[in-house]
Amino acid sequence: MYLSRVRVATAGLDAHALGQLMAGHAYGNHQLLWRLFPEVTDRPFLFRQELEHDAGLHGSARGMPMFYVLSQVEPIPVPGLLECESKPFAPKLETGQQLAFRLRANPVVARAEEGRRRSRRHDVLMDAKKAAKEEGITDRLMVQERMEDAARAWLGDSERAARRGYRLPIDPQTSGYRQHTFRRKGGEIRFSSIDFEGRLEVTDPERFLQTLEEGIGRSRAFGCGMWMIRRLES
Template sequence: MYLSRVRVATEGLDRRKLLSLLHGDAYSNHQLLWRLFSDDPYRSFLFRQETEIEQLRLGAEPRGLPLFYVLSESRPVAVPGLLDAESKPFSPVLTTGDRLVFRLRANPTVTRKTETGRSVRHDVLMDAKTQCRQQGGDDPEDVRHRMEEAAIHWLADRSAKAGFTLESAPQVTAYRQHENKRKGAYIRFSSLDYEGVLKVTDLDLFNQTLRRGIGKSKAFGCGLMMVRRA
């Protein structure tokens, strides 16, 4: 596995693609990053989009453009004039019981059955908001608390099968609803950022989690868990 930091050379983009990039079009950005893996017939990478706010290398100034962190099975190949990739092997040496600071952008969803018995997937936060109001909770602070609580429970409920436990309630921020048009149809999903401290409980499962990601919408920049030692 390889972890890469990818920058975009804007001279390689036409106006339409540049606007899509700046507007955070997750599907277009996924297609753009796939050009780093032109020999791969299927998506074998996870990615997370950030903004250039950090010092990238000595003498390099942030440009306010998107920057991507990409975890992949094969080493990405830079696309001259378009994509620059700084890569390093990803093989963390971990043990059961390790405490790690993590960052995760996820698409938390819950499945509910309709009156006809059909299963429909819902945004966890919007579902919690609906449930709260149906139960008579109209106070904005109560609704906000229920939404945040539902988001935390979503991650906590998946932690055992993912090989870790949460040391405390993580921070949840940057909730965003996305809408992308693909082949004439609209794709809608939401994303939420988690940040906190976890403890590794099952090393094999946790290593799988790092490589495979968590939750839905991985092709749209969700699921990649980034970790460092606490």
């Protein structure tokens, strides 16, 4: 795998593409990053959008969006449009190892519904909000707490975590809940995202390495599911 930091030369964008970039338009940014992989037909990457000044680029930060990209093949910079700093990414993981992590994910739950052949996916946070209101909870902060608890329960679910090779020893922090809506050929796409930050323990190094490569949750093509990890200082 390769981990890359990608910056955009905005002079190479037309007004529409620049507007999508600044608005964090997930589909447009996904299409933009595809240009780093001209020889590949199946999507080989996950990405996470941040701002340059939040990514430690203090000397050259422009306050512009930038991307972290995790890919199976090395990206090729696009002169005049996409600048790319890449390095091989092959973390050595051990059972019981503790890692700090950041993750932007789209938590959903699938439920069978009468009259439907397939289960319907529900936004975990909106599901919790609806349940809270049905219980008569109207306080905004209490409803928000229910929503964030539901998100943490989704990520820390013991069965999901075991399949993915990790466990959460403490509840992560949550922030940045956002609902995304955009149109493309074939209809409208809606999804939500929330940011997690905390500490995890590797329970199965092979499975967790696969989890890093594949990402977690839905909407991985649109900037969700990519784990950012670092070793904890001893």
